[in-house]
Amino acid sequence: MDSDYQSQARLFKAFCDETRLRVLEMLRGGEKCACKLLENLDCGQSGLSYHMKVLLESGIVTSRQEGKWTYYRICPEGAFTAVSLVQQLTTVTVDSDRCDCCEP
Amino acid sequence: MDSDYQSQARLFKAFCDETRLRVLEMLRGGEKCACKLLENLDCGQSGLSYHMKVLLESGIVTSRQEGKWTYYRICPEGAFTAVSLVQQLTTVTVDSDRCDCCEP
């Protein structure tokens, strides 16, 4: 249905990096502020900022500002989109026979 | 449950590249041999070989040899693993309250 490979790829980039997987694991335990995430990660402040941007762009995570702090949490809609998309991308639409394109 | 971020990341690399997404789309229509895939892609023979290796390593795709041809198809078990994993990675385990780690 969706033919925009670029944006599909962007979604899954969320899950393709160790730091981001760690962030997601922390967010599963509820909303966290950037400083809290940073405490438990092995990267610099600007590094975290970069990864959070990737996560936001994937739609898996949302953020809110409160004063000078930024809070992040998993976005259920984004998560649902991701699950549906993996499902869609890996569902075979035929009774998967052998390919006979080369054999006579 | 799984704490091996590297291997989780490897799984999702399958979905992070435009060429590989195109391959998956073709495989949804059933098993295909390498030459057939190549026909419909914008990459060289060794390029396809590289991408198929990534897909195989992710567990989403399997292959079989027949004579000098190689056939690829989507692996239902790998697909199921992927869906489950996205689900797991994005499921919040608490009644997602606001984080209060910075506010007094």
Added chain:
DNA sequence: TTGGTGTATCAAAAAATTTTTATGTGAGGT
């Protein structure tokens, strides 16, 4: 206003991925 804190952004460097080119290998056919 000034200064400090939390985060974002930019640019450069480093690292990883992808593409390209060349070569190697194994299966068939002659």
Added chain:
DNA sequence: ACCTCACATAAAAATTTTTTGATACACCAA
């Protein structure tokens, strides 16, 4: 055996991603 075909692998080049360091910006407090 030899040759060819389909594909894999290796090395080099090109590109993208990630990290790092510097700076900028917004907010708050004094």
